[in-house]
Amino acid sequence: AAGVIQSPRHLIKEKRETATLKCYPIPRHDTVYWYQQGPGQDPQFLISFYEKMQSDKGSIPDRFSAQQFSDYHSELNMSSLELGDSALYFCASRQGASTGELFFGEGSRLTVL
Amino acid sequence: SQKIEQNSEALNIQEGKTATLTCNYTNYSPAYLQWYRQDPGRGPVFLLLIRENEKEKRKERLKVTFDTTLKQSLFHITASQPADSATYLCALHPGYSSASKIIFGSGTRLSIRP
Numbered sequence: 001a002a003g004v005i006q007s008p009r010h011l012i013k014e015k016r017e018t019a020t021l022k023c024y025p026i027p028r029h030d031t032v033y034w035y036q037q038g039p040g041q042d043p044q045f046l047i048s049f050y051e052k053m054q055s056d057k058g059s060i061p062d063r064f065s066a067q068q069f070s071d072y073h074s075e076l077n078m079s080s081l082e083l084g085d086s087a088l089y090f091c092a093s094r095q096g097a098s099t100g101e102l103f104f105g106e107g108s109r110l111t112v113l
Numbered sequence: 114s115q116k117i118e119q120n121s122e123a124l125n126i127q128e129g130k131t132a133t134l135t136c137n138y139t140n141y142s143p144a145y146l147q148w149y150r151q152d153p154g155r156g157p158v159f160l161l162l163i164r165e166n167e168k169e170k171r172k173e174r175l176k177v178t179f180d181t182t183l184k185q186s187l188f189h190i191t192a193s194q195p196a197d198s199a200t201y202l203c204a205l206h207p208g209y210s211s212a213s214k215i216i217f218g219s220g221t222r223l224s225i226r227p
Contacts (some may be wrong), residue, residue, distance in 0.1 A: 004156075033214075033215065035217075041219070042202065042217045042218060042220055043157065043202070043213065043217045044201040044217075045214045045216060045217075048213070048214060055213065056213045056214040057214075058214050066214065088154070090156050090157075092156070092157075100148065100159075100162060101159030102147075102157075102159065102204075102215065103159070104156030104157050104158070105156055106155060106156055107154075107156055108157075
């Protein structure tokens with residue numbers, strides 16, 4: 001069965017650079033969530049989208065922006081990267097009308113040097 | 114502010130025993146609560162969901178209870194096996210919209226020793 005696909009899986013950037021993470025949800029899933037997980041930390045909610053509209057926002061820095069496109073894939077853009085942005089970034093998807101489980105991708109590991 | 118606490122950072126259990134994990138929350142009224150399993154470096158995997166009007170849910174060796182008065186959920190793994198070793202996360206959903214934020218607890222790292 002198709003799963004949530006995230007790219008790239010690993011990314012190394014310098015401070016003050018820009019990074020873009022991509023998320024391709026499971027087919028027919030119209031809801032996407034983004035989470036940031038630091039080492040030994042719980043996943044921190046960043047932002048969610050439903051039907052290409054931002055639905056809810058969490059602790060997402062102003063340096064970050066995200067959107068969901070017409071094909072439901074989503075991109076997380078991070079600018080002016082800081083050392084503290086180093087983390088695993090997870091994308092999760094589900095069908096918006098349901099209240100069920102989130103399907104997570106394998107994550108994108110961002111390292112800022 | 115909203116807060117979710119899971120009983121301990123780590124729990125060590127002898128194989129075959131029942132593991133019980135706790136999730137407590139404050140300043141929150143979730144419509145439903147989920148439990149996920151996470152292995153190192155991997156994305157969380159959904160295990161069970163329980164709604165605010167449900168007291169208990171079961172799935173194979175897993176059982177979840179939800180007490181909205183105590184603001185607590187208990188997650189049980191019976192007949193535990195070394196393969197059950199992982200971090201277990203509880204997650205709360207407010208239910209006011211389908212894509213509203215889902216907040217995760219800090220997780221409990223469970224180790225099952227043979």
